[in-house]
Amino acid sequence: MAQTRLYSHQQLMNDPTLFMGQVPLIAHGDSWFSFGDFFPTKTRSLLDFFQFGRDAGIVNYAMPGQKLKDYPDPQRYAKFHLAMTLRGMPRWGALLLSGGGNDMIAWLRRGPGTDLSQRLLRSQAEWLPEHFGPLRYVSEHGWSHLCAELLQAYTELDALRDQCANPQAPMVTHVYDYMVPRFAYAAGGLAGPWCAPSLQTFQIPAEAWAPIMRILVDWNHSFLTHTVQNCIGNFVVLDTRGVSQPAEAGSTGRSGDWQNEIHLTPEGYDKLARRSCNDTLASLVAGYEI
Numbered sequence: 001m002a003q004t005r006l007y008s009h010q011q012l013m014n015d016p017t018l019f020m021g022q023v024p025l026i027a028h029g030d031s032w033f034s035f036g037d038f039f040p041t042k043t044r045s046l047l048d049f050f051q052f053g054r055d056a057g058i059v060n061y062a063m064p065g066q067k068l069k070d071y072p073d074p075q076r077y078a079k080f081h082l083a084m085t086l087r088g089m090p091r092w093g094a095l096l097l098s099g100g101g102n103d104m105i106a107w108l109r110r111g112p113g114t115d116l117s118q119r120l121l122r123s124q125a126e127w128l129p130e131h132f133g134p135l136r137y138v139s140e141h142g143w144s145h146l147c148a149e150l151l152q153a154y155t156e157l158d159a160l161r162d163q164c165a166n167p168q169a170p171m172v173t174h175v176y177d178y179m180v181p182r183f184a185y186a187a188g189g190l191a192g193p194w195c196a197p198s199l200q201t202f203q204i205p206a207e208a209w210a211p212i213m214r215i216l217v218d219w220n221h222s223f224l225t226h227t228v229q230n231c232i233g234n235f236v237v238l239d240t241r242g243v244s245q246p247a248e249a250g251s252t253g254r255s256g257d258w259q260n261e262i263h264l265t266p267e268g269y270d271k272l273a274r275r276s277c278n279d280t281l282a283s284l285v286a287g288y289e290i
Contacts, residue, residue, distance in 0.1 A: 004050055007055045009079045012059045012089075019062045022057040023285045024090035027070050028080055029098030032063030032176070036263025037186045042268045043259045046098065046174065046240075049273035053282030058096065059083060067106065068099030069149050084164045091165040093288045094281075097157070097173040100150055100220060101262070108198040111274045117141045117257035120216070134211035137204045140183050143216075149222050151231065158232045174238040175221045177272065181209040186260045193261040202211050210249060217241060236284065240276045244268045248266045 018024075027047060036043035047060060052162055061080040074081040083089055108117035116126060120142045123162055128136035154171075159168055181195040199209050224237045244264055247255035254260075257268030264272070 002051065002054045002056070004055075007057055008236055009059065009061065009083065012083060015269045017091055017152075019290075021290065022055045023065075023093040023288050024054060024283075024290065025052075025056055025058045025091050025094050025096060026083055026090075027058050027060045027078075027096040027098075027127050028061055028066075029062035029079070029096070029269050030066050030068075030102050031062075031064035031263060033096070033098040036064065039257060042265075043054065044264045044269060045098070046091070046264075046269045046272060046277070048266075049270045049278075050096075051185070051273070051278045052283055052285050053278075054285065056093070056285065059082045059163045062098060065102055066099070067102045068097075069103055069153045071097070071099060071159060072153055081160065084160050087178065089165060092169045093166070093285045095157070095161055095164075095171045097171065099173065101152075101176055103146065103150060104216060104220070105194045105262075107142065108195060111201065116183060116278065117145055120146065121198060124203050128153065134208045134215060137208060137212055138215060142218060145179055147227060150223070151227060154228050154232055154235075158235075168234060170236050171232065171236065172236045172281070172284065173224065174240045174272075175224065175279065177244045177264070178210070178214050178215055178217055178242060178246060178250055180259065181213055182249060182251055182255075183249060184247065184252050184255070184258070195261060206249070210246070213239065236279045236280065238274045238280060243272050243275050251285045 007018060032047050033047040035045055049059065061077065067192065070076050092146065095215065107120045112123040116139050119140055122137050122139055130136065161169060161171060181199055183193050185192045221239060221241060229235050244255035247258040257264050259265045264283050
């Protein structure tokens with residue numbers, strides 16, 4: 001059976017035979033590609049369950065809290081840039097990305113004192129009429145500005161891909177799934193929650209919290225499959241929406257397929273990988289010549 005192994009930057013630099021018989025892949029991202037709890041086995045990551053239909057090795061630069069807008073920064077992520085551009089690095093079979101979630105959370109956390117075009121939530125005085133439903137609480141202008149920031153990052157990553165040994169390597173990302181904002185912490189209360197406090201600060205009714213996140217996840221999918229794909233060639237989007245069992249609203253611990261507010265259980269990530277990712281991933285590297 002084909003196996004997927006994860007490697008560190010140090011292993012990449014120290015072992016010239018690292019990818020013997022494997023498709024070499026490189027990944028950058030956030031907690032969905034690393035871990036979503038201080039006890040990593042509680043969540044693991046989506047990357048842990050990727051299968052490519054053949055032996056593959058992934059050098060992973062993902063860590064929790066990282067923002068997509070920063071990935072192209074050669075000073076912040078010097079090792080990633082080195083792996084992409086240094087002569088003698090592998091001819092990467094794909095660039096795997098998990099990003100945008102922390103950027104969105106940062107914009108959710110921007111308070112009412114921030115200009116409406118620079119935040120995602122509306123204050124009570126700015127709410128639209130009731131017939132708009134959960135959209136009445138969301139700043140579409142703010143979302144557009146966030147997307148412009150993210151598009152700039154993807155464009156810069158595309159330029160970085162042009163500098164690697166395989167400029168035709170597909171750039172692959174996922175969409176996330178429909179998280180339910182709730183006060184479900186990680187690491188025994190030392191991390192999170194990430195979304196619920198902001199919705200509470202803006203005095204948005206609790207029954208609108210999950211629909212708002214559904215809107216944002218769907219908008220993210222539309223942004224990736226329309227705006228980004230129209231600007232960047234060989235950009236692949238794994239539609240991971242609607243696969244996991246949602247958490248129960250108001251719950252404060254593990255619920256459904258969710259370990260905490262924004263991270264899935266290992267079973268949840270496995271479900272997403274099997275149903276929404278692995279067939280596409282296998283097709284992308286099927287023709288890669290080792």
